[in-house]
Amino acid sequence: MNPLAHNAKLVKQAYWLIRLRWAAVVGVCFTVFMANRLLDINVQVVRLYCIAAVLVCYNWVFLVLVNRAVRNKRSDLAGFINKIVNLQISVDLIVLTIMLHFSGGVENPCVIFFIFHMVISSILLSTKESYLQATLAVGLITLLALLEYKNLIPHYCLVGFIMRDLHGDGLHIAGGLFIFAMTLYMIVYMTGTVATQLRKQEDAFRQANIQLEQKDRLKDEYVSRVTHDIKGHLAAIHSCLEVVDSRMVGPLNEKQQEFVQRAYARTCKLADFVRTLLKLTQMRLNDKFDREVFVLSEMIDSAVASVKTRAGDKSITLSHSFEPMVDKIYGNHFSIEEMVVNLLLNAIKYTPEHGTVTLNVIDQQEDILIEIVDTGIGIPESELEFVFDEFYRASNARKSECDGTGLGLSIAKQIVQRHCGKISVESKLGQGTRLAFTLPKGGCAKTATHSL
Amino acid sequence: MAKILVVDDDGDLVAAISTVLEGKGYEVATASNKEEGMAKIKEIKPDLAILDVMLSTWQDGFEMARELKGDEGLKDIPILMLTGVGDKTGMDFKSETGDAEWLPVDAFLDKPVKSDVLLAEVERLLS
Numbered sequence: 114m115n116p117l118a119h120n121a122k123l124v125k126q127a128y129w130l131i132r133l134r135w136a137a138v139v140g141v142c143f144t145v146f147m148a149n150r151l152l153d154i155n156v157q158v159v160r161l162y163c164i165a166a167v168l169v170c171y172n173w174v175f176l177v178l179v180n181r182a183v184r185n186k187r188s189d190l191a192g193f194i195n196k197i198v199n200l201q202i203s204v205d206l207i208v209l210t211i212m213l214h215f216s217g218g219v220e221n222p223c224v225i226f227f228i229f230h231m232v233i234s235s236i237l238l239s240t241k242e243s244y245l246q247a248t249l250a251v252g253l254i255t256l257l258a259l260l261e262y263k264n265l266i267p268h269y270c271l272v273g274f275i276m277r278d279l280h281g282d283g284l285h286i287a288g289g290l291f292i293f294a295m296t297l298y299m300i301v302y303m304t305g306t307v308a309t310q311l312r313k314q315e316d317a318f319r320q321a322n323i324q325l326e327q328k329d330r331l332k333d334e335y336v337s338r339v340t341h342d343i344k345g346h347l348a349a350i351h352s353c354l355e356v357v358d359s360r361m362v363g364p365l366n367e368k369q370q371e372f373v374q375r376a377y378a379r380t381c382k383l384a385d386f387v388r389t390l391l392k393l394t395q396m397r398l399n400d401k402f403d404r405e406v407f408v409l410s411e412m413i414d415s416a417v418a419s420v421k422t423r424a425g426d427k428s429i430t431l432s433h434s435f436e437p438m439v440d441k442i443y444g445n446h447f448s449i450e451e452m453v454v455n456l457l458l459n460a461i462k463y464t465p466e467h468g469t470v471t472l473n474v475i476d477q478q479e480d481i482l483i484e485i486v487d488t489g490i491g492i493p494e495s496e497l498e499f500v501f502d503e504f505y506r507a508s509n510a511r512k513s514e515c516d517g518t519g520l521g522l523s524i525a526k527q528i529v530q531r532h533c534g535k536i537s538v539e540s541k542l543g544q545g546t547r548l549a550f551t552l553p554k555g556g557c558a559k560t561a562t563h564s565l
Numbered sequence: 566m567a568k569i570l571v572v573d574d575d576g577d578l579v580a581a582i583s584t585v586l587e588g589k590g591y592e593v594a595t596a597s598n599k600e601e602g603m604a605k606i607k608e609i610k611p612d613l614a615i616l617d618v619m620l621s622t623w624q625d626g627f628e629m630a631r632e633l634k635g636d637e638g639l640k641d642i643p644i645l646m647l648t649g650v651g652d653k654t655g656m657d658f659k660s661e662t663g664d665a666e667w668l669p670v671d672a673f674l675d676k677p678v679k680s681d682v683l684l685a686e687v688e689r690l691l692s
Binding site for chain 2: 344345347348349350351352353355356359361362380384388
């Protein structure tokens with residue numbers, strides 16, 4: 114398992130255990146209160162409340178220890194957390210035993226609470242460690258029963274709850290202890306087996322996932338290499354055809370001219386496609402991404418200005434609004450601007466004449482939301498989930514515009530994800546599309562620490 | 566008329582570019598790798614050099630540009646570099662244009678280059 118993911122999981126489990134203990138404190142106090150006040154059972158109220166207070170104290174100590182270990186990024190974090198979890202469970206077992214002592218000893222049915230600890234041990238600890246914890250529990254309870262049986266410590270009978278005092282009944286005690294020990298070991302065995310199986314499965318899934326990612330990368334490298342070679346040949350074909358087409362090497366008759374032009378137009382389209390595909394694969398392969406602080410409103414203005422003529426050609430009303438108080442954003446200026454331009458061009462392309470395309474920049478506390486709304490042909494609902502897939506083009510888009518690579522939105526998604534933002538699309542067929550993406554104001558920094 | 570040296574390992578592309586330039590009356594010399602390019606440039610002292618980013622290996626174009634700009638007698642020859650977005654370097658040349666230390670060239674053009682764009686750029690660099 115990836116050590117970082119493994120650590121993160123251990124830390125999560127340590128916190129889970131601490132949270133459970135807060136719940137246990139509440140449970141203890143509630144039970145003592147109910148037993149004493151409502152059921153009129155004779156319990157050692159003060160001592161039990163004191164133990165609850167001890168529980169609070171050491172839980173707090175564990176919380177501080179785990180917090181500090183996480184914050185200081187200890188090199189042996191996994192080992193440390195494992196020790197802490199072991200210690201927590203052992204201390205829990207001791208405290209539970211003392212609590213039982215003050216509330217009727219082994220006669221108290223709460224003795225079955227040890228099962229919880231065994232389940233938790235089997236999930237969080239290794240097989241050996243959980244058997245050791247079970248042995249500790251059995252040892253503690255046996256010791257308690259023996260000490261009370263020999264009258265070496267007092268027995269606090271739960272008068273009002275237990276009818277007959279059984280702590281002096283040797284056979285009953287021995288039988289009870291035997292069944293108790295059997296139960297704990299069985300629980301550890303069964304839960305441990307299931308937990309181990311689950312862990313193995315989880316590891317297998319993770320391995321498979323890593324392999325898939327590696328394969329995906331290989332595929333990207335392959336596509337990149339092939340596309341690059343194609344591009345070289347294509348550039349040569351393109352330039353040679355252009356020489357003929359522009360009659361630099363002599364006149365052509367009408368038919369010759371027509372066919373050269375057809376071929377030339379196709380190489381233009383293919384070159385466009387290859388360029389976009391290369392860009393996408395390069396982006397996926399290249400982890401480096403230059404970032405800088407730039408002024409968002411200026412970028413938006415320049416993006417909108419650069420598509421004005423295209424909108425004008427179709428008499429489309431192009432407008433934009435800008436709301437955020439925070440105007441500086443940290444990211445790759447060039448790729449974000451290019452993406453906004455491409456999204457606007459896309460909206461214009463699929464919007465009929467006299468329609469509208471609107472770009473709104475909206476302030477959302479942590480993020481900046483940029484939405485592009487058009488009154489275009491829309492996307493069929495059943496196809497919405499695929500529009501960010503590579504090479505996917507909606508059926509109606511294919512019909513109305515033959516040009517298009519089906520890569521534009523995949524690139525947009527890559528760029529937004531690189532900035533730790535989210536991209537989404539809503540659409541009504543025949544009415545229009547709203548494409549929205551977010552950019553975190555602080556760049557990726559905040560999100561990166563969160564993900565630990 | 567101005568002299569232009571075109572250095573590219575793709576012979577077809579060189580033929581096309583030369584034809585376009587010669588059509589406009591420029592005097593064109595060609596080379597297919599860095600060594601040949603350097604020799605020609607010293608011999609004919611062109612008014613402009615058009616280089617491919619990737620000659621036989623991907624850095625040759627860069628290195629040739631650096632060498633030219635580092636040579637007292639040759640550093641005034643403007644360089645037009647032909648690139649493709651997403652070339653094997655994975656770099657975005659456009660955003661780096663202003664950085665003369667990083668790559669000392671005078672202009673970039675994406676391949677495939679349209680002849681009118683090429684001619685306009687050549688005219689601009691020669692004026």
